[in-house]
Amino acid sequence: MQRTSFENQLTFDADFEAILNAIPQPIIVKDEHFRFLFLNDAACMLVGRARCDLIGHTDYDILPTAEADRYRDMDIGVLSTGEEVSVEEPIAVPGGEVRRLVTRKSRAILTRGSSSEKVIVAIALDVTECRTAEAALQASVEHHRSLTELHPQVPWTADPSGEVLEIGPRWEKTGYAPKEALGAGWAKAMHPDDLGEVQREWAKSLATGEPLDVEFRLAAAEGGYSWYRSRAATRRAEDGSILRWYGTVEDIDDRRKMFEALKESEARFRAIADDAPVMIWVTGENGADDYHSRLWLETTGQTAEQAAGKGWLNAVHPDDRNAVERVFYQAFDLREPVRMEYRLKRAGGGSAWVIDIGQPRFASDGTFLGFVGIALDITERRNAEQERLLAQKQIHHMARHDALTGLPNRQFLREEFERLSDHIAPSTRLAILCLDLDGFKAINDAYGRATGDLLLRHVTERLRNFLKQSDILCRLSGDEFVVLRVGINSNAEARLLAQQLIDVIEAPYELAGTHVDLQVVVGLAAASKSDQSLDELIKTADIALERAKTGGGGTIVQYEPKMDADLRARQRMKVSLRHALAKGELEVRYQPLANLRTGQITTFEALARWPHPERGQVSPAEFIAVAEETGLIGPLGEWILRQACTEAVKWPPYVSVAVNLSPLQFRNQRLASTVRNSLEDTGLDASRLQLEITESVLLEECDSNLQTLKEIRQLGVIVAIDDFGTGYSSLSYLRTFPFDKIKVDRSFIADLPKSKESLAIVRAVAAIGRSLGIITTVEGVERQDQLDTIKAEGFDEAQGYLFGGPLPASQAMALLKSRSEISAAER
Template sequence: MYQVLYCLTDEHDWRLVALGGAVCLLASSAAISLFHRARATRGSGRLVWLTLDAVVAGCGIWATHFIAMLAYGPGAVGAYNVPVTLLSLIFAIAVTFVGLSVAVSTMRPSLVALGGAIVGGGVAAMHYTGMMALEIPARVSWATGTVAASILLGLVFGAFALHVAGRRESLSGALGATVLLTIAIVSHHFTAMGAVQLTPDPALAISGLSIPPTSLSVFTASAAAAIIVIALVAALLDRRAKGELGRQQIVLDSALENMSQGLCMFDADGKIILFNERYAAMLRRTDIALTGRLLVDVLREEQAKGEWQGNADEFFARLVADAREGRTTTEIVNRSGRSIRVVNQPMQGGGWVATFEDITEWLEAQAKISHMARHDALTSLPNRVLFHEELEQGLRRTKSGDQLAVLCLDLDHFKDINDSLGHPIGDALLKEVGRRLKATVGENDTVARLGGDEFAVVQIGRSEETAARSLAGRLVEVISAPYEIDDHQIVIGVSIGISLSPQDGSNPDELLKNADLALYRAKADGRGTYRFFETGMDARAQARRLLEMDLRAALQRDEFQVYYQPIRDVASGRVVAFEALLRWHHPQRGLIAPISFIPLAEETGLIVQLGEFVLRSACTDAATWPDDVDVAVNLSPVQFKSPHLITSVTEALTASGLDARRLELEITESVLLQNGEATLTTLHELRAMGVRISLDDFGTGYSSLSYLRSFPFDKIKIDRSFVSELATREDSMAIIRAVTGLGRSLGIITTAEGVENDVQLELLRREGCTQAQGYLFSKPRPASDVAMMLDRPRLRASA
């Protein structure tokens, strides 16, 4: 120890010793930094960093040695053999490379320390080889114990240096490892220099392959310092880049862990490289080691627990094959009651990325949307789209000899209920109708709501027409039964049209069309019944459509004309009024009877325009008649529901100048059935204007004396059906006697329609009927014939 201290204090230049220590510290710092870079890198990049680290560390050791040798003053002039000097550099780099490789390739602390010890051995190998390069006129001998101590110091401090560096990459760890590596190099060198013993020998000469120590030391120190500085700068730049990458990695990791999807990355062999927690939680694999494991092993482990079904090897082989062939695959798997969509996307260079998305709610939403698109929102019955599909499937399923029936249903007078009681009641009624229909049909039959109050049924698998007839009869009975909805008792009927396959059609559209034609016939025949399709119905429907087209065109071509039929006072025989009646002069068909087009006009809504035309024409014509002759105009139930009725009457009276008291509006009892309060309000408004109101066809509909009490009618018109049988049926006579008596008691005029002979007129006069009209007096005639009808002589009394 004394020899070492003596050598260090008395045989060295401290200025150069300080320079060598600085170079050593710089080299150690660069070496530790490069060591960390090598540990953080994989593949060929690690080899690059290891080589650079070995070069920097070896050059640093070599430069430190020769700077320190320049500071050594043994008292004789010497030189260095160039080949041996270069060999010492090669030893320094090679042995250091081996030690760093051992330390970098493992995470075990003992092996990392072993790598550091090898680096310390490299320091010794470089030092003693470098000493062999020294040529001096003296014999060199060594103190064996001191040599051993120097080697041991290099091994121990080298092992500690890399052990500290390998524990964690931090500033304190890097500083500690740098200091320990510097101590390993410096302590070895100066201890080894203390072991040197020189015996002068002038006979020893310096070879020609030598250079002076000063030149070599300055050159090597400068070159080594440059290499070290470059390496240190590279390490610092790499550290900064790695730091930026680390920050980006943190951001990417955060994004990965906050994905709504699960993600797992596999290499070309199917080994799990990367996954996020969402993946592990979604597939319930949080308790399984995943990183670095083959997917097939994970599947086998789950299969053993009963958590995965299927052949793991076949499934895994298919995934690997798809990835290698560049195929993207998508599948839906069920896991713990959840539906998960898996997309496997191949990666360049092999392997694939699998994304896992929980689509349970999405599938439920899609199913709901699909259900809404194919079902009625109110009743949840199939809608027209699904009904059409079911009908197509039914036609395909029907076997030879089987029969398929299509029933189209329409509720009778549903609009009246909807208007009078409100849409909520109407909706509740439709839902109850749908429930009754579904409960009545067979389990293989389909019930659908086509829209509004239209329903349809497909009856499958019956071989006889009687099955469809039986079902239609049950439906009429069930739907017509009273309903209790929100304290309202509602009675409603249903009309049904039926078409049969194959005789009435072999495709859905044809069957629906023919069933609809049969439905139209059921309505025309009085509603509340059913009708089967017949061949002639299509022709009648075509004729009806043509008539509707002609009817619309007739309004534009002014083909309508108002005719008038006189109403006479029974007692005096004087004409007291004319009833305005509409006639249609068709250019090809001639005069078309009202019974042929008035119902169609009411159904299509054209009756409103026709009614306004009659009202305007009648007021204009009546304004030219004597003041004691009135005009009567019929109001259709459809026309009466128009919100513009009061305005139309007012405008007609104003435009014509006719006194309102001379206008008589005739309504039927069906008008009183629709929205009673609103109807009475409209009637009172008309009466307030001075217009008189007549109740037409009394006794043929839903007659009730409450009508006469709720509104004071000016006139009651007795229907022609009672008048025609007046002389032959006692009950007709009794009805007329009752109505005329009622009129006298209430002060209401009574008018008998359809009087065709003197016998009928005499009986009406005897019973006290006030007025009469009919063919006995005149047929309806154009306005130009009114003067002639007024000038006819008074009727003479019958014998």
């Protein structure tokens, strides 16, 4: 039974919907009231909701108000003007990952009978990996469908000589009566520019008997021209002679205009995505490839004929071909999606790594139609991954080792101690020995830095040769070394080790013909593993070392509790800090951050200050640590946050405020609510608040802290990782959480541009920031040559005394006003 046109339309829509669902790019259609009319599977996945939960709803049902307002303004503009809008932005997908999407919105008019409706069509393009794949795939499928569909409109017949004998009544759409088209009269309705080509094609078919298939423009009764397609074939006698030609004229004007629009859209899209070439392929239901895009052919050097069928496998690298063929045809047999990475042979030699993603296609009745897929050239990404891994190893090593001697530093010692702690009994005794090279500065001054460096390397070599393999030797500063030994039996054994180290180091040195004598003093601390932390052990050993320095070379001092008078002073500070917080004696200062491209102040970092009535200004490093020990960090941090937000509201809207969060604040399960309340109470836009954390937040209770970070980021707040490069594994955390900003620790900046090691680290961090699309900021910029260096490396922002120190709120405001007046004067 022949289908009605309505049934055919339903089948067409179902096929089109199936094709859209096979496209991995999100597609969203809204009506004139901004309600969702349609979302493909990829769009539902992007939003994180089922289609049935979205149809009929608006952005306000699924997004924060501010974000929904922004989308509504964009939709209103598209709907009212008809102009296409394209915007690129970072979007957090379910799971917390942030992808950069280019969203293109345009207006379309749906005609149903005599009525029409304007709709908004939005296509989100993932430009982090394959910005052109889905759109190109859709264009390919639409092109294929346009070429294969036939909807006859005007039937006609002609005699063997080509004279038209009869033509259907709908020829009147051209403005000419059907009888005027008989013979060769049909030419009167044809566009003059197309007539010659059509006549040549018709003459060729008449001469050869081959079928006719030609497109052209015909006049329209209401004026102008519309595109049509005519196809014709012969009916022959038994002897093969032509009896009559039978043909149809099909109105393809809408399809032609749509195809031209798609081609124009694809051309615009390709212009945007030149850096992400995509290869498109399509198979039939038998598994044979019957279409490969131009990029596939250009990459492999194959012709379309050579790539057809299974010929595409000849372009696969020989070492990968068997695995690729097996995986693809296994997926084909199971009618399941396929994803492979393999190498293609390049036309000019060599090979290209590609990621190949294929999806099965099904008709509305479930009939399997074949596969469609995209192959992305990921050669650069594979190479970049290798380079990033190497850079990560280099940065990790450089951040944990001394460049001169190759010895581990304090961070390495802390990490190794934590590792050892999991494998030794609590009662195991440890010894920490801090060694200071007495007289090293005099030698360095007398013979020069090169000799001093050589001496340090000789000292390192002697210590390495003497110590056990299980001992840990570190260099903490210029002339200070630390030795950790696990498993000592007594204090006497620890003191014996100290004396042996002195004997090893104090033996005379011959350095490039120069005789050098060196003395050493040792501060010693010994305790059970369960008694003290590593930092406490090092601290007590440092206290003993300071006492040993007063005794001169060869002195050994073991820590005793009576040396710890400063701890009592610290206790007094705890009481004083609690009083200062309760009485409002603390202050917040604001240090500017400058945009390195424009020179404009874009952010102030809020820094707590304590003007003690007796001691004067107390170092933040001192009283923040006390606040963390006493539990005051919670109320102190909330007070700083609220003060900073209150002040930032007064600034121009392009200026943000940055606030540091202590890892201990994350123990408060209501931290995200505290941030939200501060924003709501002060009226500060969330996008103007930057919260800075150190990577220790991700070390302790990682899952809980990550969830808190996600809740904070969902508020619209910018999240930055502070002191980047000094912690456990900074690069790995860039994959754990999508940070918006990296702040490079000042320790890597201090000796720029002279230090090659520091330059290598900051260069690697800048490159990582660019590749991940993360803002990079440098702390501690105090000299012009440092600024010139970080500018050359491509950093985005800088902070330091070169731009200004921490200022009272009134001076920060005055600074902004003066900068604004200067800018106005320059304009």
